Amino acid sequence: MERKLINYLPYIVRGYAEFQGISESEQPEFETVWNSSDEVLNNQFIDTATNYGLSKWEKMLNIRPKGTDTLESRRIKIKAKLNTIIPYTFRTLLQKLEAISYNLPFEATIKENSYLLQIFTEWDIQGQIDSLKSILDEMVPVNISILSQNKISGDCKNTMYLCHGLGFCELIAISDAGNEYVNLQSDLLVPSAPVFCDLLPLDDVGNEAYSIQSDLMVPALSVNCDLISLDDAGDEVHSISGTAHVPIGQAFTEKINLHD
Numbered sequence: 001m002e003r004k005l006i007n008y009l010p011y012i013v014r015g016y017a018e019f020q021g022i023s024e025s026e027q028p029e030f031e032t033v034w035n036s037s038d039e040v041l042n043n044q045f046i047d048t049a050t051n052y053g054l055s056k057w058e059k060m061l062n063i064r065p066k067g068t069d070t071l072e073s074r075r076i077k078i079k080a081k082l083n084t085i086i087p088y089t090f091r092t093l094l095q096k097l098e099a100i101s102y103n104l105p106f107e108a109t110i111k112e113n114s115y116l117l118q119i120f121t122e123w124d125i126q127g128q129i130d131s132l133k134s135i136l137d138e139m140v141p142v143n144i145s146i147l148s149q150n151k152i153s154g155d156c157k158n159t160m161y162l163c164h165g166l167g168f169c170e171l172i173a174i175s176d177a178g179n180e181y182v183n184l185q186s187d188l189l190v191p192s193a194p195v196f197c198d199l200l201p202l203d204d205v206g207n208e209a210y211s212i213q214s215d216l217m218v219p220a221l222s223v224n225c226d227l228i229s230l231d232d233a234g235d236e237v238h239s240i241s242g243t244a245h246v247p248i249g250q251a252f253t254e255k256i257n258l259h260d
Contacts, residue, residue, distance in 0.1 A: 003030075003031075003034065004023070004027065005023040005024075005026055005027050005030050006019070006020060006023040006024075009023065039052070039053075043056070046075050046078055046079060046082075047075065049075070050071075051071065054071065054074050054075065054078065057078045058074065058077075058078065061078060061081045061082070063077055063078065063081060065077070068126070069126070069127060070126055070127070072102075072125060072126070072127070073125065073126045073127025073128075073130075074127070076100045076102075076125070076127045076128055076131045077127060077130070077131050077134075079099045079100060080096060080099065080100050080131040080134060080135055083095065083096045083099050088139040088140075090108075090110060092139070093108065093135070093139055093140075094108060096135050096139070097119075097132070097135070100128055100131045100132065100135075101121075101123065101128075102123075102125055102128075104121070104122055104123050104124070104125070104128075105121070105122045106119065106120065106121040106122070106123070107119070107120045107121075108120075110144075115143055115144050115145055116144070116145045116146075116147060117140060117144050117145065117146050117147070118147045118148075119132070119136075119146070119147070119148040119149070120148075120149050120150075120151070121148070121149070121150045121151070122150070122151050122152070122153065123150055123152075124152045129150055132148070136148070
């Protein structure tokens, strides 16, 4: 603790070992008194009260906290109970909502010539919604309908840096007759990844046209592009093209035809 008992003595005696020893031995007792006095002062106000101070407020207001309530949620319930002002008006309702909002956004409106109270909140502090329900049950007349919605927004935006990955593209076609046209395109900017592209058509008769295109900018990778055709008859057009920027890695393309 920064407050030292020796500093309260006159300068003329601070250098004596006897006074230093006495002050050092009494220092813990005075620190206990100082801490207790600070706690007494803090417990006079709800915003700074400790567990002891909040329990006194709860006992006076007949509030039973849950075992999962935090100090902040208990403060919200105490404030909601203390802000009970009769008669209940819409302005009073807004004041009570402001007291438990903790500067989080909310909107409360009553449509003109209607009996519908709309409350939209964006609160995520534990105990706020329970306090809101308690306030509405206590203040809003029974002939007023209530529409209350709470929205908790989550920021899921993030940047993903892919250092290692696997990309796989496989196409298997089995047919007796028909015209087929397959077009596979991909633009990859992958720091380090094996990329596979397989095409396996099995047919008897047909006109086939395959186009596999890829522009790769890959510092370190293994790239496979396989094209396997098994047929009896037919006209085939195969196009495999791509641009690869590969400082470190291996890239290869295979084409296997089995036909009569």
